Amino acid sequence: MPGLLLRTLRGENASQRPVWLMRQAGRYLPEYRALRAKKGGFLPLVYDSAAAAEITLQPIRRFGFDGAILFSDILIVPYAMGQDLQFLAGEGPHLSPRLVDTALSSLTAVPERLSPIYETVRQVRTALPADKTMLGFAGSPWTVATYMVAGEGSRDQHETRAMAYRDPAAFQAIIDAIVDVTVDYLAGQIEAGAEAVQLFDSWAGSLAPAEFERWVIAPNAAIADRIKARFPDTPVIGFPKGAGEKLPAYARETGVHAVGIDETIDPLWAAKELPAGLPVQGNLDPLLLLAGGAELERQALRVLDAFADRPHVFNLGHGIGQFTPIEHVEQLLALVRGWRG
Secondary structure, rough: OOOHHHHHHHHOOOOOEEOOOOOOOOOOHHHHHHHHHOOOOOHHHHHHHHHHHHHHHHHHHHHOOEEEEEEEOOOOHHHHHEEEEEEEOOEEEEEEEEOOOHHHHHHOOOOOHHHHHHHHHHHHHOOOOOOOOOEEEOOOOOHHHHHHHOOOOOOOOHHHHHHHHHHHHHHHHHHHHHHHHHHHHHHHHHOOOOOEEEEOOOOOHOOOOHHHHHHHHHHHHHHHHHHHHHHOOOHHHHHHOHHHHHHHHHHHHHHEEEEEEEOOOOOOHHHOOOOOOOOEEEEHHHHHHHOHHHHHHHHHHHHHOOOOOEEEEEEOOOOOOOOOOOOHHHHHHHHHHHOOO
């Protein structure tokens, strides 16, 4: 029998809520910090399949989350498309050459850069208890494109937004190429053992409504449709961070199986406005988990109660913070696991 998380993503509204946390495998865990100190930088960890599998499993062993999220990065796709990828201390990721300066056609694809990620999935799924769900992921095309165009992250994605206005045909070609690689990448993860996949659109909130339709909804719909055609039993979670009032349109038009909700959205509003019966995921503010205490419990109960009438995966509105105390995670898990709808 599938685990609680997978059943929920497929539409079952169980009385108990499955829980996993975005970035649950990472810097807040002492066992992760110890392994990273031993192994070195972030990208070498991602490409050491045994180490990446161990990191993916660490929060399952410690907390017993209902899902294990692959330890990797959304920029593996542009790396496989031929850009160079570096993670610089204190600066974050850098891609080169930047597509604001260089034509997409100049890149030489290196698809073998995806193979170690599939091996990580295989190793995790082999070691994972049967009732835990293996979650794969990829970045959504808009968010990935912002890094490919600008070469790095930015507050308002101005270079990418300007390029999309100035030369929409060239930008469409970038988006289409990302869609194609992403479909193959997710398919490879699923074939290796991923039972559900998530599309992270971390910068979806920077777009005007018409641009959101073109650069967020349309490419995510294309990915969801193609994954459904190849793997009809594999749920696709869409997470358009910052979508706000555009979230219901995203849910209706992309055809994803479940929608992730960030912490800026009122869960009562989302429960009312999203399509009936659609599984949702979220949406506790990660800073509440950092703070802990009575307010953490009050707000977590508010989220649980708001989504009581539909399938709900409890999660954060974004990734868990680096300095989150372990005891606050334990406090949250005790509350969620004790809740009954």
